[in-house]
Amino acid sequence: MIATLVHLAVFLLLPPLLLGVINKTKAAFGGRVGQPYLQPYADLIKLWRKGSVFSTSTTWVFKAGPVVAVTTAVLAGLLVPVAGHAPLSFEGDVILFAYLFALGRFFTIAAALDTGSAFEGMGAAREATFSALAEPALFFGLLVLGRISRSLSLETMLAGGHWPPRAAASLVLVVAALFIVLLAENSRIPFDDPNTHLELTMIHEVMVLDHGGPAFGAVLYGASLKLFVLSALLVGIALPDLGPNPLIAWGAVVTALLAVAVAIGVVESAMARLRLVHVPSLLVAACLLSAFGIVLLAR
């Protein structure tokens, strides 16, 4: 019970801090002081207090997009075990986990197409294409975990880091592939530039171009929740057994999540966005990494 409450508190309150850490890392690389760490919280509060303007060509689908995005991110977060315990887990929940993201993505794409603008349509087409290529990488990685732990429940898969030594090589490949999937799913460089709404970098930022006010705040919050969930998955694979002390376990997990945020900031500062025609190559490379992880396990 206490573990569930702590999980919910951290899950609902920490994600904007990850965005703040990413921005601070990028500022440090640029020799600037940068935004405060808590700036995303201030942004969310500011957006919540604004009014909304809805386009005359949109319907309920447009209003449902941000709602479904946040809801699916919250539900996926309930399925991911953080510090060894997930509030909600059952056999086969890894499939629900992957398809909650797909549901959120579907409604975001539908809301983007609902506006009738060519900008949002183009971003929606690119998002659909890149997600179609990134999903096999995610599934192959989850398959490796399922093969090692012989179960289809996320809590059993990531239970306390009891990895057999023969699986170490596969897990290294899976961590690399899942990091690329994390960058793709959360629209980070090298797939998308989260700072701009320009035609050059139009994938996720342009799909939400017509949202404003609380809806846009929901979109930002949902994006940060998604970042948290995928980072928690990555951290669950990478960290060893943390021991029974909950303070140490939670402290280690939060530190590891912030380290993942710093790593994302480093990647964003060190490289530019890939040319659009080269993005599928990187996603297929992630698929191949996870597929090799399965091949290494097949004995």
Place this chain on the structure above:
Amino acid sequence: AGAALAFRVRRAGAAPTWDCGYAAPTARMQYTSSSFAQMLVGMFAFALRPEEHAPGVAGAFPAPAAYHGSVPDVVLDRIVAPALRAAGRAFESLRFIQRGDVQAYLTYILLTLVLFLVWT
């Protein structure tokens, strides 16, 4: 009171979709389903085999040109239907068996019975 203030119902305004200042869009400039699928179709063109007719423009004063593209169903239109047509043509040559008069069919039954008697 704080919750009521935070979740109060606010009137929402209405405005046209932002079109980047372009004053006169037409229906021909819209983003259709073909546009939506164009990236994926291009990526998997080796499997989907789209058909495109793009005569292109040539010369200093080119004639009006039109582009037409379609993605026929790979399995149905390119594999199953031609295979069934070829099978139909092959079996045409056996049409002569269906003569229409009862004596021929009785002869077929007699021949089949003789065949089974000899065989077993």
